[in-house]
Amino acid sequence: MQDFLQQTLSAKPPARATGHNDQLSWQWLDEGILELTPHQPCSQALVISAGIHGNETAPIEMLNQLVSELLAGSRPLKTRALIIFGNPQAIACGKRYVHCDLNRLFGGRWQQYDDHPEAQRAWRLEQALETFWQAGCSEENRWHLDLHTAIRDSWHTRFGVLPLRETPWPDDFLHWLSAAGLEALVFHRAPGGTFTHYSSQHFSAASCTLELGKALPFGQNDLTQFSAARAALAAVLSGEPLPPVDKKPLRYRVSQQITRFTEAFVLHMSAETLNFTAFPQGTLLAEDGSKRCYVQQAREYVLFPNPNVAKGQRAGLMLVEDNAHKETSGSDRT
Structure with a gap:
């Protein structure tokens, strides 16, 4: 197999489902799911996913370049790796999703939409994670890096969103996020239907959704803007030194969620509102019939504002x- 992305978009399995080179063995598990195993024993198991939203193409291109180097044998592999292109149908169409948002369906939430392809895909990806991590030993260091780009521009161009976690975040994982060039980290305080929450909750993986820039179509990405993330990914895959950390990311925690419940929902933000825009206490953020959502704290920052989500979804x-906590603090960070 020469090109993992092109093979995935062909909607056909490769002529051979397994292969090897001097560095690794590979196995095509399913459409857009590839397992890579180094010939030497290792203590790390790494899942890297991209294309959970099909129109977020830069991470797909960047990850495919790294996979091509690994398959060609020009890059060593020092960790067990599961490489996932999350939503091949949406990637092929250039759409965020086809029927429903895949990144809201994990943790069994797909059962509400089990007649839709995205629901079936969420179930398949859950199976793939379970099989991958069960194949390793209990002492393995488990990471899940889910690569995205954002719909809107942002005051922080590159940032990470970390799921609810009841145990302290590993220092080496937080250091890796800094080395990947992230300018901010957002810590969830409630469960959700994202891929990273699923891997964290069910497999105790150190997981992060990485927002690495602006969502653009294939062919319009300047991949030099993703050089820090690419170098950090290459380092963890190949056991190389991480890029230097110029500045640690700022930290935020989720204070409240804006949810669209009815067709009457109105979000009081313009289409040009940037992620991490600040609003003072008392600002009316959204209305939904008789419900009102206001800024509750002295200052709150918006993330992922989107009035066009389905009913019951996060808007x-x-x-x-939340920059007062040390990296070694516990679950109060989340």
Whole structure:
């Protein structure tokens, strides 16, 4: 197999489902799911996913370049790796999703939509994670890096969103996020239907959704803007030194969620509102019939504002700064 992305978009399995080179063995598990195993024993098991939203193409291109180097034998592999292109049908169409948002369906939430292809895909990806991590030993260091780009521009161009976690975040994982060039980290305080929450909750993986820039179509990405993330991914895959850390990311935690419940929902933000825009206490953020959502803290920052989500879905998150905690603090960070 020469090109993992092109093979995935062909909607056909490769002529051979397994292969090897001097560095690794590979196995095509399913459409857009590839397992890579180094010939030497290792203590790390890494899942890297991209294309959970099909129109977020830069991470797909960047990850495919790294996979091509690994398959060609020009890059060593020092960790067990599961590479996932999450939503091949949406990637082929250039759409965020086809029927329903895949990144809201994990943790069994797909059962509400089990007649839709995205629901079936969420179930398949859950199976793939379970099989991958069960094949390793209990002492393996489990990471899940889910690569995205954002719909809107942002005051922080590159940032990470970390799921609810009851145990302290590993120091080496947080250091890796800094080395990947992230300018901010957002810590969830409630469960959700995202891929990273599923891997964290069910497999105790150190998981992060990485927002690495602006969502653009294939052929319009300047991949030099993703050089820090690419170098950090290459380092963890190949056991190389990480890029230097110029500045640690700022920290935020989720203070409240804006949810669309009815067709009457109105989000009081313009289409040009940037992620991490600040609003003062008392600002009316959204209305939904008789429901009103206001800024509750002295200052809150908006993340992922989107009035066009389905009913019952998140239309935005509100954040507060949370830079007082040390990296070794516990679940109060989340």
